[in-house]
Amino acid sequence: MKTHLLLRAGALAALLAPTLSHATNGYFQHGYGVRSQGIAGIGVALPQDALAAASNPAGTAFLGERVDLGLTWFVPERGAEITGGNLFGADGKYSGNDRKHFFIPEFGYLKPLPGNFTAGIAVYGNGGMNTDYARNPFAAFGGTGKAGVNFEQLFVTPSLAWKINERHAIGAAVNFAWQRFEAKGLGGFAPASAYPNRLTNRGTDTSIGWGLRLGWTGQVTDTLTLGASWSSKVKTDGFDKYKGLFAEGGGFDVPESWSVGAAWKALPALTLAAELQEIKYSDVDSVGNPLAYLFTGNALGSSSGAGFGWRDVTVVKLGASYDFNPDLTLRVGYSHSDNPIPRRETLFNILAPGVVQDHLTFGATWKVTRNGELSLAYAHAFRSTVHGSNSIPPGFPPGFGGGEANLHLKEDILGVAWSWKL
DSSP states (O other): OHHHHHHHHHHHHHHHGGGOOOOSBTTBOSOSSHHHHTTTTOOSSOOOSTTGGGTOGGGGGGSOSEEEEEEEEEEEEEEEEEESOOTTSOOEEEEOBSSOOEEEEEEEEEEEETTTEEEEEEEEEEEEEEEEESSOTTGGGTOOSOEEEEEEEEEEEEEEEEEOSSSEEEEEEEEEEEEEEEEESOGGGGGGBSSGGGSSOOOOEEEEEEEEEEEEEEEOSSSEEEEEEEEOOBEEOOOGGGTTTSHHHHOOOBOOEEEEEEEEEEETTEEEEEEEEEEOGGGSHHHHSOGGGGGGTOOBTSTTOOOOOOOOEEEEEEEEEEEEETTEEEEEEEEEEOOOSOGGGTTGGGSOOOOOOEEEEEEEEEEOSSSEEEEEEEEEEEEEEEEOSSOSOOSSSSOOOSOEEEEEEEEEEEEEEEEEEO
């Protein structure tokens, strides 16, 4: 019975995986697991379900045997505006919302083992980005047809945690990453590419890779728990079909990140939590290199090629969890992230306007049966706009006629999950 349950849950997550695509803190999710999403994405010092290894593998040591299966509905509103009298007539407003709805699956299983070990596996969307412009914002520069990108990133994370004693645990996990990508309507950038025939409209390409995640969590007093987690860069094989778009001939690694957190039981029923996360976007050339590299001979796709110019981001998360009664837990949270996109880098980032900074979240878990629980979470990412400054080069080549590109994004996220304690 248990085996059939796990196989069905895992199969459902795998079937839904190709539909995931989203962007919150840059292009990382704001939280992993519906329970975490309801409390601002907090999870490093507050493990709540079998997706805990996605934040801190050490936390899985305290959760027992369980299965968690969830689905998140993601609705972004993204777009751009070009102003300032562009020489080629590109001025205007552009909606990137030709595709509006996305679904993100999650699945986790934990199994305690002899010797105070816990093994687990988590399957979840780590990050992504989608824009779909029916009216091509690059048409004035030579782009044809619709424009946009679809980037999807799925992690499969097996983990092992060791409970050192009743208060402390350490854990390790392997992040197996599967990515897929498609770009269209970018023909205007062909003169600036080292491989112009592998720049755009090449269909879907995929890449895979793996990295390491390590973590610790400890109850340092009767009411205070601390946690720390580090994820290495995930080195992936390149997107060969798009070696003329991304630096290093199609390279698109997953950036390194780290997090620290604290959870304080202020009252028997009330837990207050905080978390700090750092994501090293600038260490991935295709993401961090500025578009201005074009002016120094570093064409798109070259070994040190121009990119999207993203900066590293720091994310601060605050939240509270309240046990209203033995069968109902309520959650609320707020998070703030740096904006990864500088004002001078907005032109290329019309494709990837990951500029939201503030999330307000709510969540709840109901105990429905003796071993079954239903969880819900809602997050709203408030609209954020970045106004370009010297963002469109006026000269040619490789200039684009001057003016400014402005970006905006807001999001609504609704998640539901079912948990079985085995």
